Amino acid sequence: AGSGKFFVGGNWKCNGTKDSISKLVSDLNSAKLEADVDVVVAPPFVYIDQVKNTLADRIEISGQNSWVGKGGAFTGEINVEQLKDIGCKWVILGHSERRHVIGEDDQFIGKKAAYALTEGLGVIACIGEKLEERESGKTFDVYAVPSWDNIVIAYEPVWAIGTGKVASPLQAQEVHVAVRDWLKKNVSAEVASKTRIIYGGSVNGGNCAELAKQEDIDGFLVGGASLKGPEFATIVNSVT
Numbered sequence: 320a321g322s323g324k325f326f327v328g329g330n331w332k333c334n335g336t337k338d339s340i341s342k343l344v345s346d347l348n349s350a351k352l353e354a355d356v357d358v359v360v361a362p363p364f365v366y367i368d369q370v371k372n373t374l375a376d377r378i379e380i381s382g383q384n385s386w387v388g389k390g391g392a393f394t395g396e397i398n399v400e401q402l403k404d405i406g407c408k409w410v411i412l413g414h415s416e417r418r419h420v421i422g423e424d425d426q427f428i429g430k431k432a433a434y435a436l437t438e439g440l441g442v443i444a445c446i447g448e449k450l451e452e453r454e455s456g457k458t459f460d461v462y463a464v465p466s467w468d469n470i471v472i473a474y475e476p477v478w479a480i481g482t483g484k485v486a487s488p489l490q491a492q493e494v495h496v497a498v499r500d501w502l503k504k505n506v507s508a509e510v511a512s513k514t515r516i517i518y519g520g521s522v523n524g525g526n527c528a529e530l531a532k533q534e535d536i537d538g539f540l541v542g543g544a545s546l547k548g549p550e551f552a553t554i555v556n557s558v559t
């Protein structure tokens with residue numbers, strides 16, 4: 320971890336029931352979480368209200384997606400204003416499952432990010448394409464956003480998500496350095512040093528500590544292991 324505040328997000332994806340989420344919330348409420356870490360969870364939309372009403376305020380809430388603009392006749396979508404209204408501080412955008420399973424493209428994701436930021440919602444902006452794309456700089460061009468103040472970048476190698484194959488600490492560190500260099504060249508040195516770059520892809524209670532030691536890994540985005548309260552707490556506390 321570098322000098323910025325460590326950031327750990329739990330992406331619950333399309334999992335859970337009222338009962339299982341109530342148990343997860345109670346496990347999180349009783350876990351001891353290091354004070355100096357930003358902790359965020361992203362429940363499925365339909366359970367956000369339940370989580371907001373029962374989870375300790377110390378943990379912030381994120382949407383897993385948002386509509387590209389104002390609401391209206393967009394069946395099945397949830398807009399940024401609604402996420403804010405229900406108490407979310409963040410939204411995850413550009414997750415590889417939305418890109419590769421649902422078919423969202425860079426341009427659409429970029430517009431969503433710009434809209435969410437303009438409306439004051441923090442964005443957990445996912446990147447993590449194939450290597451060729453990364454090297455050509457294309458990966459990052461997605462986020463041509465108005466301001467970098469409220470963005471956390473999540474680097475998630477596609478081959479590591481939900482597969483149990485975690486990137487080695489050095490592999491992840493190398494990419495995080497490349498992302499920071501890109502920010503330095505294309506945005507500014509200040510944004511490069513301030514922006515938190517978190518790693519995602521099969522992070523668990525056993526591998527988090529080694530990853531957290533890397534200088535440019537400023538936190539994690541966690542899928543599977545975020546559904547278990549005590550293990551998620553171990554990941555949150557891995558920075559110390």
Ligand code: PEP
Pocket residue numbers: 330475479480481482483519520521522540541542543544
């Ligand atoms: C994710 O989907 O953001 C993720 C990192 O998933 P997992 O931890 O399950 O690989």
